[in-house]
Amino acid sequence: xxxxxxxxxxxxxxxxxxxxxxxxxxxxITGIASAEATAPVAAGVVEVGGRLLLPGLVEGHIHLDTSFxxxxxxxxxxxxxxxxxxxxxxxxxxxxxxxxxxxxxxxxQLELCIGHxxxxxxxxxxxxxxxxxxxxxxxxxxxxxxxxxxxLQLVAFPQSGIISNPGAxxxxxxxxxxxxxxxxxxDPATFDNDLDGHLDVVFGIAERRGVxxxxxxxxxxxxGAYEIEQIAARTSASGLQGRVAISHxxxxxxxxxxxxxxxxxxxxxxxxxxxxxxxxxxxxxxxxLLRKAGVTVFSGSDNIRDSWWPYGDGxxxxxxxxxxxxxxxxxxxxxxxxxxxxxxxGATALGLADYGLxxxxxxxxxxxxxxHVPEAVAGVPGNRSVYKGGRLVxxxxxxxxxxx
Amino acid sequence: xxxxxxxxxxxxxxxxxxxxxxxxxxxxITGIASAEATAPVAAGVVEVGGRLLLPGLVEGHIHLDTSFxxxxxxxxxxxxxxxxxxxxxxxxxxxxxxxxxxxxxxxxQLELCIGHxxxxxxxxxxxxxxxxxxxxxxxxxxxxxxxxxxxLQLVAFPQSGIISNPGAxxxxxxxxxxxxxxxxxxDPATFDNDLDGHLDVVFGIAERRGVxxxxxxxxxxxxGAYEIEQIAARTSASGLQGRVAISHxxxxxxxxxxxxxxxxxxxxxxxxxxxxxxxxxxxxxxxxLLRKAGVTVFSGSDNIRDSWWPYGDGxxxxxxxxxxxxxxxxxxxxxxxxxxxxxxxGATALGLADYGLxxxxxxxxxxxxxxHVPEAVAGVPGNRSVYKGGRLVxxxxxxxxxxx
Numbered sequence: 001x002x003x004x005x006x007x008x009x010x011x012x013x014x015x016x017x018x019x020x021x022x023x024x025x026x027x028x029i030t031g032i033a034s035a036e037a038t039a040p041v042a043a044g045v046v047e048v049g050g051r052l053l054l055p056g057l058v059e060g061h062i063h064l065d066t067s068f069x070x071x072x073x074x075x076x077x078x079x080x081x082x083x084x085x086x087x088x089x090x091x092x093x094x095x096x097x098x099x100x101x102x103x104x105x106x107x108x109q110l111e112l113c114i115g116h117x118x119x120x121x122x123x124x125x126x127x128x129x130x131x132x133x134x135x136x137x138x139x140x141x142x143x144x145x146x147x148x149x150x151x152l153q154l155v156a157f158p159q160s161g162i163i164s165n166p167g168a169x170x171x172x173x174x175x176x177x178x179x180x181x182x183x184x185x186x187d188p189a190t191f192d193n194d195l196d197g198h199l200d201v202v203f204g205i206a207e208r209r210g211v212x213x214x215x216x217x218x219x220x221x222x223x224g225a226y227e228i229e230q231i232a233a234r235t236s237a238s239g240l241q242g243r244v245a246i247s248h249x250x251x252x253x254x255x256x257x258x259x260x261x262x263x264x265x266x267x268x269x270x271x272x273x274x275x276x277x278x279x280x281x282x283x284x285x286x287x288x289l290l291r292k293a294g295v296t297v298f299s300g301s302d303n304i305r306d307s308w309w310p311y312g313d314g315x316x317x318x319x320x321x322x323x324x325x326x327x328x329x330x331x332x333x334x335x336x337x338x339x340x341x342x343x344x345x346g347a348t349a350l351g352l353a354d355y356g357l358x359x360x361x362x363x364x365x366x367x368x369x370x371x372h373v374p375e376a377v378a379g380v381p382g383n384r385s386v387y388k389g390g391r392l393v394x395x396x397x398x399x400x401x402x403x404x
Numbered sequence: 405x406x407x408x409x410x411x412x413x414x415x416x417x418x419x420x421x422x423x424x425x426x427x428x429x430x431x432x433i434t435g436i437a438s439a440e441a442t443a444p445v446a447a448g449v450v451e452v453g454g455r456l457l458l459p460g461l462v463e464g465h466i467h468l469d470t471s472f473x474x475x476x477x478x479x480x481x482x483x484x485x486x487x488x489x490x491x492x493x494x495x496x497x498x499x500x501x502x503x504x505x506x507x508x509x510x511x512x513q514l515e516l517c518i519g520h521x522x523x524x525x526x527x528x529x530x531x532x533x534x535x536x537x538x539x540x541x542x543x544x545x546x547x548x549x550x551x552x553x554x555x556l557q558l559v560a561f562p563q564s565g566i567i568s569n570p571g572a573x574x575x576x577x578x579x580x581x582x583x584x585x586x587x588x589x590x591d592p593a594t595f596d597n598d599l600d601g602h603l604d605v606v607f608g609i610a611e612r613r614g615v616x617x618x619x620x621x622x623x624x625x626x627x628g629a630y631e632i633e634q635i636a637a638r639t640s641a642s643g644l645q646g647r648v649a650i651s652h653x654x655x656x657x658x659x660x661x662x663x664x665x666x667x668x669x670x671x672x673x674x675x676x677x678x679x680x681x682x683x684x685x686x687x688x689x690x691x692x693l694l695r696k697a698g699v700t701v702f703s704g705s706d707n708i709r710d711s712w713w714p715y716g717d718g719x720x721x722x723x724x725x726x727x728x729x730x731x732x733x734x735x736x737x738x739x740x741x742x743x744x745x746x747x748x749x750g751a752t753a754l755g756l757a758d759y760g761l762x763x764x765x766x767x768x769x770x771x772x773x774x775x776h777v778p779e780a781v782a783g784v785p786g787n788r789s790v791y792k793g794g795r796l797v798x799x800x801x802x803x804x805x806x807x808x
Contacts, residue, residue, distance in 0.1 A: 072775075073775055073776070073778065073779050075735065075736045075778065076734040076735050076736070077735075078734070078735060280728075280729035280730045280731075280732065281729070281730055281731060281732035282732075305782060305783075309734050310734055310739065310778065310782040311725070311728075311729055311782060313783070313784070321715070324684075324715075325684035325685070325715055326684045326685055327684075327685060328684065328685035328686075330480040330482070330713050330714055331479065331480050331481075331482060332479045332480070335714065371476075371477055372477070374477065374479065374714065375477050378709060378714040378715060379709075379717070380717070382786065
């Protein structure tokens, strides 16, 4: 006879429409059985009642240290003479000096995301000669406080560059030793004016410390394309296939379809993943084409109400909706593809072990009112129940047991 | 002494941040006084409690007869060989034949929109030789049922063309006599292959029956630009300035800024308004440039979960957010501009009398949790109270007194 389970989720609807009972013990799925069978015996019973049960959402790109969400409104201040990243960073530092304590703001943002169903996240954390490791120390403490309810990867993010920010290279390395899971980069050619020097540091840390890479690359056009090629070549040369991501990669949106196809093949071969949040007013990577080429594509909110823009709500199902809207995805299989970016695609890019709805996987679920994934992506239903390791962590956007 | 009022809305926050009491009698605003003054005496008191009180939202372009919202999911079916409007219309007719009764679907859509705060709406209604006036008869009855809680303008919309759909011209005229407030059109050059013939009918009905015009114009590029010029010229020649709108006008997104400026000046001079819903994956009119040129710009959901796409939620604050997101609006004054499209801009385009927060205007309000308009547009708060003529019609998306 089957040993008693901690919890059974009864009558959960899977994405293929079947109704199942899901057994959970020790925070993991022990089995999934047709709801026509007798439900297994368990100490706790969650009656899902035919609602759609999805794997926990994966937020693949966020900045926990810079958002003003939950703090007072900070109006966006434009650069004096057209957009300039360095001026933007300086404005951000001024804004942050006036903001509520970072710990408080990061907690607000985490609660927002978890409330929408995110159970795993990759956050970039600013590392620079100016801020040193101070942001990281705060976010590490926040991660510790939230460790029971969200899996949080941290990227050592050189917001002020590496080569042009003396001391940054050493700090990035220290950040990894201190607990960052990933080493980041930022527009090697345009920000640091030294493509090779920048990538030498990033790939050097990755190889020395055995961590993956996630590089912010906003550079458009042919230069951005060249940087993507260089990153792919270094990835293959270092044997880091499957452990490197390029975030934004706007240049992929600026080229013709045959060029996209060629570069997509290169990325697939090198095992480099692409993160897009489907920005509003300029080109971005062609999601369907890249996926067809075999590239792992994932998504994230990026900035949420910070010095970079006033948008963002931390809802990865709405993000899937936006990816679909911006990509012209109307058919069901396309809406499912958009959803994959915020679930399985994200899990693959982040290298999450034991992700998904299968025996042995973590019992991370979001339960909502929709007949199937296309309807969820099109309608973005609000009323959600979120489970982490089989335990309820959020209901209707509220966290019953907010970490202290 | 002031005569007793029906209702006073106490401690309402206006968009300029001031706290006021608003008196309402006979469905209209009788006065707005600083909250520092003693609140006027009234039979009913609504304690707004410092929440933001905005004028009712204006849905400027919707199709009440075609949505499947509230009905079962209808997967999007692509055209056989690339997008084709005639094939799309044929697919739509097949889908509608299988759908729930139109009256039911239209009611679901109206409840969705009213729940989000829409108090005035312009809906296109399909008129063609195939469907005759059947759609209109249903939607007229629905309008009657909802007349206490939403102001609904109907456009006689030639979904299957005019010149290429024998009988349509006469039906459009009959539709106006039967109760349509506006005469519509559809891609005169590409759908009917007869720009002048099409516009002769549309402008003929407008002049003969004294109704405004709202023409669907999806045509891109130089042809679309030419059609816009022709519509502007006819508007001036007919003395219809301020009574003509072009919906979509995608061509305005396809040209250079100097060309946009020139055509914007032409539209402003002719008094032709532009409706955009900020589509996701192709160019659309430049909102800020057109407004600066003096053009009335308004917005609408367009299709909501119908045969044309699976998107849309009937929330005009989210639509303002989308307009901002797609237009690269980050600054507060830009977010306010996006909001204007779904309030004052819409009211101007629709020719709504007595719209706004001023003495004598209709007491149509949406009350929500935000410090000001930029925060409302960026955050799209969900918890709203909607008042029509001073009477509560929706709370948190639910209509307490759904029309029979």
